[in-house]
Amino acid sequence: MEKQKYRIAVMGAYGVGKTTFLGSYFNLVINKGEGVPVSLNTPEMVDQVARITGTLFKKQVPVTEKAMIENMAYSIETLGMDVEFVDVASSENFKTLPDLKSVNGILFFLSAEDLVKNPVKVKKDNEVFQEAIDYILQNSDSKWYDFQKFPLYCILTKCDAVPQVTEDELAVKTADFLNAAKGASDLASEEDVKPFLFEAGKNLRCFRTVSLGKWTDTKALPKKYEPENVLEPMEDLYAAMARVPRARKRVKRAAWAVGGLLILAVGSSWGLDIYQWEKTKEEARKLASEARYEDAINHVNQVADRNDKNELISEIYRQYEKAKFDGILPVIKDLDVNVPPEAPLEEFLEASKKVDEYLKNNSFKQASAANYEKVNSLAWYFEAGKKLLSTTPEETGHAADALNKWLETLPQLPEQWKDVASKKTKEMLEAWFDSVGPEAEIEEVEQSVARAAAFADHPNLSDDLKALLSEKQESWKKAISSKWISAGEKVIAEASALSPEEGLKKLFAFSAEKDIPENILQMAAEAVKSEYARLADTYVADRDAGKDRLSALMAEFPEMPEEQKQKLFARIKEIVQETVASISDKITAADSLETLEKHLPDLELSWEEVPDGKAGITKSFAASLTRLWETESQKIHKEASALASKNEFTSAMAMIAPSFRELAARVSDIATKAGIPMDQTDVSALVKNAAHEVVSALSKEIEGSESLEALASHLPVLDLSWEEVAEGKAGITKSFASALNRLLQAEGEKIKKEIAELAVKNEFSAARDTISTAFEKLFADTGELTMKSGTADVEAVIAKMKDRELQNLQNVHYEQCRKDFEAVRDTKDPEAIASVISRLRDFATLWPSSAKSKETEQVAVYMETVKNGVKAELMIIGGDFSAEDSFMDSPDMKIQLKKGNTLLLETKTVDNNARPSFNEKYPFTWDLQTGFSFVGIETAGMFGSDEEVFKVSVDAGGLFGYEKLNGTLKDRGNSIAVKLDITVPECPWK
Numbered sequence: 001m002e003k004q005k006y007r008i009a010v011m012g013a014y015g016v017g018k019t020t021f022l023g024s025y026f027n028l029v030i031n032k033g034e035g036v037p038v039s040l041n042t043p044e045m046v047d048q049v050a051r052i053t054g055t056l057f058k059k060q061v062p063v064t065e066k067a068m069i070e071n072m073a074y075s076i077e078t079l080g081m082d083v084e085f086v087d088v089a090s091s092e093n094f095k096t097l098p099d100l101k102s103v104n105g106i107l108f109f110l111s112a113e114d115l116v117k118n119p120v121k122v123k124k125d126n127e128v129f130q131e132a133i134d135y136i137l138q139n140s141d142s143k144w145y146d147f148q149k150f151p152l153y154c155i156l157t158k159c160d161a162v163p164q165v166t167e168d169e170l171a172v173k174t175a176d177f178l179n180a181a182k183g184a185s186d187l188a189s190e191e192d193v194k195p196f197l198f199e200a201g202k203n204l205r206c207f208r209t210v211s212l213g214k215w216t217d218t219k220a221l222p223k224k225y226e227p228e229n230v231l232e233p234m235e236d237l238y239a240a241m242a243r244v245p246r247a248r249k250r251v252k253r254a255a256w257a258v259g260g261l262l263i264l265a266v267g268s269s270w271g272l273d274i275y276q277w278e279k280t281k282e283e284a285r286k287l288a289s290e291a292r293y294e295d296a297i298n299h300v301n302q303v304a305d306r307n308d309k310n311e312l313i314s315e316i317y318r319q320y321e322k323a324k325f326d327g328i329l330p331v332i333k334d335l336d337v338n339v340p341p342e343a344p345l346e347e348f349l350e351a352s353k354k355v356d357e358y359l360k361n362n363s364f365k366q367a368s369a370a371n372y373e374k375v376n377s378l379a380w381y382f383e384a385g386k387k388l389l390s391t392t393p394e395e396t397g398h399a400a401d402a403l404n405k406w407l408e409t410l411p412q413l414p415e416q417w418k419d420v421a422s423k424k425t426k427e428m429l430e431a432w433f434d435s436v437g438p439e440a441e442i443e444e445v446e447q448s449v450a451r452a453a454a455f456a457d458h459p460n461l462s463d464d465l466k467a468l469l470s471e472k473q474e475s476w477k478k479a480i481s482s483k484w485i486s487a488g489e490k491v492i493a494e495a496s497a498l499s500p501e502e503g504l505k506k507l508f509a510f511s512a513e514k515d516i517p518e519n520i521l522q523m524a525a526e527a528v529k530s531e532y533a534r535l536a537d538t539y540v541a542d543r544d545a546g547k548d549r550l551s552a553l554m555a556e557f558p559e560m561p562e563e564q565k566q567k568l569f570a571r572i573k574e575i576v577q578e579t580v581a582s583i584s585d586k587i588t589a590a591d592s593l594e595t596l597e598k599h600l601p602d603l604e605l606s607w608e609e610v611p612d613g614k615a616g617i618t619k620s621f622a623a624s625l626t627r628l629w630e631t632e633s634q635k636i637h638k639e640a641s642a643l644a645s646k647n648e649f650t651s652a653m654a655m656i657a658p659s660f661r662e663l664a665a666r667v668s669d670i671a672t673k674a675g676i677p678m679d680q681t682d683v684s685a686l687v688k689n690a691a692h693e694v695v696s697a698l699s700k701e702i703e704g705s706e707s708l709e710a711l712a713s714h715l716p717v718l719d720l721s722w723e724e725v726a727e728g729k730a731g732i733t734k735s736f737a738s739a740l741n742r743l744l745q746a747e748g749e750k751i752k753k754e755i756a757e758l759a760v761k762n763e764f765s766a767a768r769d770t771i772s773t774a775f776e777k778l779f780a781d782t783g784e785l786t787m788k789s790g791t792a793d794v795e796a797v798i799a800k801m802k803d804r805e806l807q808n809l810q811n812v813h814y815e816q817c818r819k820d821f822e823a824v825r826d827t828k829d830p831e832a833i834a835s836v837i838s839r840l841r842d843f844a845t846l847w848p849s850s851a852k853s854k855e856t857e858q859v860a861v862y863m864e865t866v867k868n869g870v871k872a873e874l875m876i877i878g879g880d881f882s883a884e885d886s887f888m889d890s891p892d893m894k895i896q897l898k899k900g901n902t903l904l905l906e907t908k909t910v911d912n913n914a915r916p917s918f919n920e921k922y923p924f925t926w927d928l929q930t931g932f933s934f935v936g937i938e939t940a941g942m943f944g945s946d947e948e949v950f951k952v953s954v955d956a957g958g959l960f961g962y963e964k965l966n967g968t969l970k971d972r973g974n975s976i977a978v979k980l981d982i983t984v985p986e987c988p989w990k
Contacts, residue, residue, distance in 0.1 A: 002369065003080045006241050007099050010069050011088035011132060012109025013125035017157035017211060019067040021109065023052035024211040024230050031057070031415055035231040036238070039075040039377050041082070046380045048072070050415060056212070059459075060221050075377070079238055088132050100132075101139050104241045105151035107233075108133065112208065113161035115173050122177065130178060151240035152198070153233050154206040160214055167208040171200035178204070205240075207233040277303065281312055293320035314367065321367035324358045325375070332378055340417040341385040348389055352382035384413050399432035400451045410460040422462060429465055433472050442483050449476045481519070488520045492527040500535035504557065507531060529561060536564035540571045547572045584620040593628050593666060596621070600673055622676045629667050636660060637690055644694040656690045657683075692731075699735040703742075708781055711739050715785075740785055740794065747778055748801045755809060764813045764846055771809065775802040814852050817843050821859060821989055826958040828928045833867045833959075855988050862987035866959055869927040872982035874965055876907055876934075878917040883973030884938055884949050885914035891949070895976060896935040897922055904932070909939050926982060930956040934969055934976060950974045960990060 012018050026049045028034045040046045048068060055063045069087035076083065086099045108129060114122040137150060154174050156167075175198045198204045209229040213222030280303050287296035296316050300309060331351045341348050358364060358375050365372040406428055413421050436448045452473040455461060461469070491510045495503035510516075511524045539545050539553060550568045554560060583602055590596040602617060636659045643652035660683050671678035705711035714736070751774040758767035778798050786794040820836045827833065840860040844853040876895050884891040890912045897905035904924075910916030924930075936950025952969040956962055965980035 003075060003077075003082045003373075005082045005084065006105070006238075007084050007086050007103045008237070008241075009086045009088050009100065009103040009106045009132070009136060010109075011106070011129045012155075013111070013129075016109045016111050016125075018069070018109050019052060019063050020056065021155060021157065021209065021211045021230065022067055022069075022072075023049075023056045023063065024227050025234055027053045027057055028227065028231055036076055036078060036235055038083075039077060040380065041073045041075055041376065042071075043380045043383050044071055045073055046384075046414060050411065050413075053415065054411065056221065057225070062219075062221060075373075076238060079242060081238060081242070083238075088129065100136060103136060104244070105237050106133060106136060106153065107237065108152065108154045110154055110156055110174060110177075111158050112156040112165070112170055113158040115156070115170065115177065116162045116165055119177075126177075133178065149244050150203060151237055151244065152204050153237045153240075154204060155233060156206055156208050157211065159208045159210060167206065168200070170208060171204070171206035174198075174206050175200045175204050205233070205236065209233070277306065284312065284316060288316050288319050291323060293317075293323070317363045317367040321361075321364040321371065324354070324361075324364065325368065325371045328354050328358060328375060332375065335378065335381070337378065337381050337414075338416045340413075340420045341381075341389060345389045348382075348385055352386055355379060355382045380414070384417070399428070399435045400448070403428045403432055403455070407455075407458055407460040422465075425461070426465060426468070429469065436476065438479070442480055445476050445480050445483070449473055449480065452476070481517075484517050484520045485523070488523045488527075492524070495527065495531060496534075500531055500538055501556075503531045504528065504535070532557070532560050532564045536560075536567040540567055547575055583617055587617065587620045587624050590624050590628070593632070593670065596624055596628060597670055597673075600670075603674055618674070618676065621674055622678075625667065625670060625674070625676065625678070629663070632663050633660070633686065636663070637693065640690050641693055641697070644697045652694050656694075657687045660686045660690070695731045699731060702732065702735040703739045705739050705743070708740075708743050708747075708785065711736070711743060712785055736785075740782070741797070744778070744782070744794070744797060744801070748805075751775070751778075752805060752808075755805060759809065759812050759816075762816065764809065764816075764842075767809055768806070768846065771802060771805050775799075775805075810847050810850060810852075813843055813846065814856075817856055818989065821863075824959070826961075828957045830867050830928060833863050833928065837863050837867075858985070859987055859989050862985045863959065865985050866928060869925040870962075870982055870984055872924060872926040872962065872980055874922045874924065874932075875979045875981065876905075876918045876920050876922075877977040877979055878915065878919070879936065879950075879974065879976040881914050881916070881936065881938070881949065881974045890914045891938045892941075894937050894939060895920075896937060898933040898935060899931065900933075926956065926962050926980075928957050928959075928961075930961060932956065932965075934978070936971075936974060936976065950976065952976075959987075 010018065026038075029036070029038050030040075030049065031053060040049060048071065051065070052063055052067060055061060055065075069085045072085040074083055075081065084099070086103055088100070110126065111122065114125070133152065154171075156170050156174070159165075159170075162170075178198045200206060207229045210227060211230060213224050213226040215222055280300060284296040284300045287293070287299060293316055297313055297320075300313055300316070303309065328351070331354070355375060355378070359372075359379055403425075406425065410421055410425070432448075436445060440448075452469055455469055456466060456473075488510075491506065495506045497503075498506065507524055507528050511521060511528075516524075535553070535557070539550060550572055554565055554568055587596070587599050587602070590599065599621065603614070603621060636656065639659075640652045640656050643655075664683050664686075668678060702711070702714045705714065751771070754770055754774070755767045758764070758770065775798055779795065782794050782798070817840055820839055824832045824836050837860045840856040840863075843856045847853050874897070876897065879893060879895065881891050881893055884893075891914060892909055892911040893913070893916045894909040895907045895918055896903055905920065905922045907918040907920045910918070931954065933951065933953045935948060938947045938949045940946055950971045952971050954964050954969070956964050962980055962982055962984070965978055968975050968977050
């Protein structure tokens with residue numbers, strides 16, 4: 001059937017959600033297949049809808065590029081409608097819009113959040129749209145019919161910000177908002193304006209909408225797509241526009257009637273040559289029969305205007321249109337727009353060209369509106385199809401270039417071709433992969449890696465294909481690495497087949513080439529190291545290579561690694577040393593000073609051919625002499641240690657000095673004969689060193705004593721003679737002091753442990769007695785040791801240990817008192833309080849000289865006072881009951897003071913005041929169990945019921961509960977101020 005054109009005025013403030021709502025609507029009807037189906041009329045409309053829905057539902061990010069509402073047009077075949085949007089922007093230029101007077105409905109977007117929470121903002125943002133609505137109703141075709149029937153639809157957005165307000169309540173607020181723009185004085189004085197008042201549910205339809213779902217983050221779209229009232233207002237608007245009689249039809253009928261009368265009036269004045277006109281018609285029809293339609297139309301246009309001229313032109317256009325349409329029909333007859341074209345490119349381009357030529361001729365639309373509309377509705381298909389089929393490697397010359405061009409085309413393809421487009425993307429990607437084969441040069445593969453990196457962030461490449469691309473990129477990188485490794489391995493293999501000298505030269509030349517990767521240079525460097533090693537090993541193994549050849553080799557390769565140089569140096573040295581090796585071996589093997597003396601004549605031999613020979617022999621002789629000196633010294637040490645181990649300390653000390661002096665004299669004589677400089681070792685130092693070992697053994701015995709009794713058993717050692725080692729006795733005395741100190745500390749730890757066990761049981765008096773008894777015994781046990789060992793400070797140490805333990809015990813006792821106090825801070829049990837008071841006074845008795853005793857007594861006095869109760873006076877000062885205040889009335893308030901269910905005090909009622917002052921007092925005795933309930937009552941008078949609007953229970957018991965009765969108490973948005981007048985002793989532990 002023939003479709004009627006309908007225009008919808010779309011208006012709403014910036015950011016109110018027009019683009020998001022329309023995106024959700026087209027997503028539902030086009031992508032989801034819900035509601036009344038629509039057809040998008042132009043490629044621009046297709047692109048725009050694809051852009052908006054793609055941003056919202058594929059990329060899932062807010063739309064930053066807003067919808068171009070003025071370009072939106074679509075058809076509803078089932079309703080016979082062609083729908084166009086008229087964009088009413090937020091400026092005063094709306095009166096210049098050419099189509100505004102002919103709109104058939106209004107779609108007004110309004111923020112429910114601003115409507116409820118910010119009336120000033122909503123008025124400022126929408127003043128222009130209020131004027132535009134009145135302008136449309138007073139100046140458009142709506143004046144031809146009842147204003148009450150004009151379709152005005154309000155889309156309420158951001159409703160999730162005001163969930164407590166219903167749709168009906170929002171509709172009433174919207175009507176009041178629109179009516180307020182007319183002015184109350186105007187409505188009261190002009191009767192003809194009153195019918196134009198807006199009324200929710202009649203001439204104003206409001207819809208509480210949720211375009212996408214529940215927003216949890218203003219920067220991110222809702223995670224779940226749950227639209228509400230998106231299809232309903234649009235489809236209801238279509239139905240409302242279709243029901244309203246269109247004044248334009250009546251105007252057209254009147255115009256046609258007047259036009260017909262005019263034609264009859266002027267028809268009698270025409271004077272056209274009938275014969276010439278008949279010849280023109282005959283020639284034109286002949287041209288049309290030959291498919292020369294343009295020539296036929298031009299032929300008719302050459303004659304003067306007459307009443308049947310246009311009819312003939314229309315006849316030719318109908319034939320022209322039919323011929324063109326018949327040429328297209330085989331292509332579009334069974335066309336499934338949801339399936340992208342698969343025909344060869346040239347064939348499809350030919351069909352697309354026919355469609356373009358057909359649509360360019362606007363006269364075809366008049367000749368056959370149905371045919372024209374059918375072809376026009378498919379124009380997007382051929383436009384998109386050309387993009388789909390035309391992007392090929394053959395066209396671009398390179399598979400990667402073709403892929404890049406294809407990716408830029410993807411957003412322009414319709415949503416329903418997504419799967420095929422994705423498949424083609426993958427095929428083109430794989431075609432590019434295949435074009436870079438195993439035989440590709442390194443440079444070509446490196447270029448492919450760079451292209452892959454550029455594609456990695458392309459927005460039109462899907463995640464799975466990006467993953468595939470990343471995998472291939474890694475494969476190419478491995479291939480590049482493999483190719484470089486192969487090249488390097490080839491050069492290394494060739495170098496290893498040459499002599500070491502030639503192999504090194506080949507590797508040097510390879511490493512000097514440009515653009516070699518670092519790892520390959522490293523590989524070559526490792527190969528160079530290997531060649532240097534081969535070079536050194538070859539010449540070291542060559543027993544015919546003399547010292548001169550080895551020196552020349554190192555000069556030829558100055559960059560030789562130090563390790564290989566050392567190998568050659570070692571070989572040179574080896575050549576020199578081989579001559580003296582046998583003599584050196586014999587000298588080295590000497591096992592006594594007597595044997596070594598027999599080799600003194602070898603030092604006088606001549607070494608002209610081997611200059612280093614004598615130095616080598618002398619070095620060996622000196623080393624053996626030093627070794628034998630150390631061996632003989634160790635024998636003396638062992639002998640002295642053996643005597644000491646038998647407790648024969650006097651014998652040990654007697655043999656040490658003569659033995660070392662005799663050994664030193666003999667070694668010095670041999671060194672002089674050999675011409676060897678010999679360190680003149682201090683014999684006294686050696687004697688002292690050996691004696692120290694004896695002292696050390698004795699000291700260990702003393703220091704290992706496990707008790708004071710065991711230590712006392714070693715006192716006779718101090719009477720020994722220490723003439724050879726004067727400091728020996730001092731060492732032994734020091735050991736005595738060390739052992740005594742250690743044993744004192746051990747005894748102290750035992751005492752400390754015993755005290756700790758008593759403290760855990762709170763037996764602080766017994767613990768103090770234990771300290772006195774234990775340390776007095778320790779004084780007695782150490783008397784003899786202190787006197788004989790000369791450790792005069794022992795008594796001071798013991799006294800200090802005793803004082804420390806007493807102080808520690810006092811601190812533990814004090815901390816226990818603090819813990820006992822904290823344990824009953826909130827108690828309501830007088831017996832528990834009495835128990836703590838007793839323990840606090842025990843502390844003062846046990847530690848009378850401590851500063852903390854005064855502190856604990858203060859706490860005990862405070863607790864005694866609280867336990868017995870304190871006279872106090874509670875004042876209810878006033879309150880703030882703003883939560884109960886309203887525009888119409890302020891509350892009448894009174895306060896009840898209760899203990900349990902017992903009413904203790906009820907204040908006077910303060911009328912009509914949200915912030916009443918009471919200033920009423922209640923005297924009482926505050927104690928451990930005090931507690932009150934404060935109840936605020938809003939009185940309703942004789943005919944109403946009192947209402948409890950405030951209730952706070954205060955547990956004021958415990959040691960410091962009275963503090964809770966000072967300050968502000970709050971409940972349900974209301975509050976009261978209370979003050980307690982009470983005098984209590986100071987508590988330092990408060």
